[in-house]
Amino acid sequence: MQVTRRQFFRICAAGVGSSSLAALGFAPGEALAEVRAFKLARATETRNTCPYCSVGCGLLMYSLGDTSKNVRGRIFHIEGDPDHPVNRGTLCPKGAGLLDFVQSPNRLQHPEYRAPGSKAWTRISWDEAFDRIARLMKDDRDANFIARNAKGETVNRWTSTGFLAASASSNETGYLTHKVVRSMGVLGFDNQARV
Amino acid sequence: MALQSLDIKARSATTTQPPAARDPLHVAKLIDISKCIGCKACQVACMEWNDLRDEVGTNAGIYDNPRDLTDQSWTVMRYSEVEVQQGRLEWLIRKDGCMHCEDPGCLKACPAPGAIVQYVNGIVDFHEEHCIGCGYCITGCPFNVPRISKKDSKAYKCTLCSDRVAVGREPACVKTCPTGAIVFGSKRDMIEHAEGRIADLKARGYANAGLYNPEGVGGTHVMYVLQHADQPELYAGLPKDPHISPLVGLWKGITKPLMSLGIGLAVFAGFFHYVTAGPKEVEDEKVD
Numbered sequence: 001m002q003v004t005r006r007q008f009f010r011i012c013a014a015g016v017g018s019s020s021l022a023a024l025g026f027a028p029g030e031a032l033a034e035v036r037a038f039k040l041a042r043a044t045e046t047r048n049t050c051p052y053c054s055v056g057c058g059l060l061m062y063s064l065g066d067t068s069k070n071v072r073g074r075i076f077h078i079e080g081d082p083d084h085p086v087n088r089g090t091l092c093p094k095g096a097g098l099l100d101f102v103q104s105p106n107r108l109q110h111p112e113y114r115a116p117g118s119k120a121w122t123r124i125s126w127d128e129a130f131d132r133i134a135r136l137m138k139d140d141r142d143a144n145f146i147a148r149n150a151k152g153e154t155v156n157r158w159t160s161t162g163f164l165a166a167s168a169s170s171n172e173t174g175y176l177t178h179k180v181v182r183s184m185g186v187l188g189f190d191n192q193a194r195v
Numbered sequence: 196m197a198l199q200s201l202d203i204k205a206r207s208a209t210t211t212q213p214p215a216a217r218d219p220l221h222v223a224k225l226i227d228i229s230k231c232i233g234c235k236a237c238q239v240a241c242m243e244w245n246d247l248r249d250e251v252g253t254n255a256g257i258y259d260n261p262r263d264l265t266d267q268s269w270t271v272m273r274y275s276e277v278e279v280q281q282g283r284l285e286w287l288i289r290k291d292g293c294m295h296c297e298d299p300g301c302l303k304a305c306p307a308p309g310a311i312v313q314y315v316n317g318i319v320d321f322h323e324e325h326c327i328g329c330g331y332c333i334t335g336c337p338f339n340v341p342r343i344s345k346k347d348s349k350a351y352k353c354t355l356c357s358d359r360v361a362v363g364r365e366p367a368c369v370k371t372c373p374t375g376a377i378v379f380g381s382k383r384d385m386i387e388h389a390e391g392r393i394a395d396l397k398a399r400g401y402a403n404a405g406l407y408n409p410e411g412v413g414g415t416h417v418m419y420v421l422q423h424a425d426q427p428e429l430y431a432g433l434p435k436d437p438h439i440s441p442l443v444g445l446w447k448g449i450t451k452p453l454m455s456l457g458i459g460l461a462v463f464a465g466f467f468h469y470v471t472a473g474p475k476e477v478e479d480e481k482v483d
Contacts, residue, residue: 035320036358077243079370090373096239 044073047081050095054167054193057095058084075102137161162188205313207305215315222316222360223382224369226290227392227420230376233272233288237368237377241270244356244367266344269353270368273431279423289430293340293353295319297413300439303447304335317416318357323349337412337437385418392420411438
């Protein structure tokens with residue numbers, strides 16, 4: 001292709017002019033728009049049960065990463081489990097807001113102990129907590145256990161200690177909880193299923 | 196049905212037609228006010244999914260919280276205590292939010308190219324990266340829905356969870372609703388579902404039960420089943436015959452071409468003056 005000197009100047013001028021116009025924002029806009037990326041696409045999905053009331057709705061918890069060794073998972077979205085017969089995907093406002101409950105800075109994450117008369121809570125280990133609870137239960141049971149009533153009938157009651165259990169647990173857990181508590185003679189036994 | 200350029204039906208401030216080469220399912224959300232218990236699970240699920248957190252408000256003595264839609268609260272429950280007949284008090288609870296009009300006033304009023312798009316499935320979506328924060332969408336909206344953020348001065352509203360719908364899921368509010376007052380599906384199926392509900396309500400003594408799918412905005416992709424469809428104003432001022440403000444039509448219809456004509460005339464007059472009278476010549480001031 002033969003380009004004369006004059007044509008070459010014209011091409012240059014046209015090129016500079018059009019690129020200047022484009023730089024000034026006169027380029028035709030692309031009719032492009034894409035929705036926000038679906039944030040759960042490859043997140044790890046974990047099933048669980050809502051911790052609040054005794055309805056026990058099924059949850060799907062979505063966490064960061066694919067559970068690889070070098071990834072620290074963190075829950076970033078929770079919604080109802082469509083396969084759960086109780087709620088079939090729905091959640092009440094408390095359940096729908098569970099993410100902020102899980103990630104709350106005020107959430108209790110370790111056993112803590114407050115001595116009588118003290119205002120301060122101190123963190124203790126699980127072993128310390130279990131030992132202390134077992135020790136106090138044993139002492140109280142030894143002191144207050146009622147083996148026989150006034151008529152001399154065997155009753156095996158332990159009325160000075162009560163037990164509160166969770167409702168959002170499986171049938172098997174409920175069965176075991178019941179067996180453990182009743183076998184110690186505890187009468188004051190309830191759970192949040194009545195909430 | 197990933198929503199991309201081929202699925203755009205209308206685009207703000209754009210005169211060329213978008214491709215709209217495909218015609219997927221027309222979706223709709225149906226809100227059955229007679230089934231709503233006002234639990235606000237939809238409000239919570241909306242915030243959770245869209246990563247929004249509104250300020251913790253104060254109690255104003257009524258259940259409405261927050262009191263109004265905000266850039267962080269894309270849906271709010273509005274509670275109305277209404278004495279429909281003498282001695283018959285009714286508590287009407289309406290989930291307010293974007294109606295996703297077939298003829299969206301916000302899109303018509305918007306001067307920023309591509310800041311508001313309407314997908315062929317019916318969803319009207321805001322693209323904040325193109326938003327210039329002028330607030331015309333609020334003027335254009337017959338339902339007073341969009342809100343400008345104080346943080347970034349851009350307009351926000353319900354997206355009908357376009358990101359969820361694009362991958363074949365229902366919006367977050369629909370999924371969470373414990374009473375099934377919010378349902379989601381194709382627009383045809385939702386109208387059919389509403390007909391069943393209306394027949395049921397009529398049999399229960401709500402003679403004026405009906406579907407709210409106003410024709411003034413070409414129908415909506417968020418519809419209500421109302422117990423008193425003859426008086427939508429009872430439901431916290433739901434407009435009876437919503438339509439796009441005539442100002443929007445005036446601005447986009449006559450004002451713009453008139454203005455272009457005015458500029459053209461000014462240029463032409465200038466050129467004509469130059470040809471007939473020649474350039475203005477300033478005589479050099481003589482310095483003594």
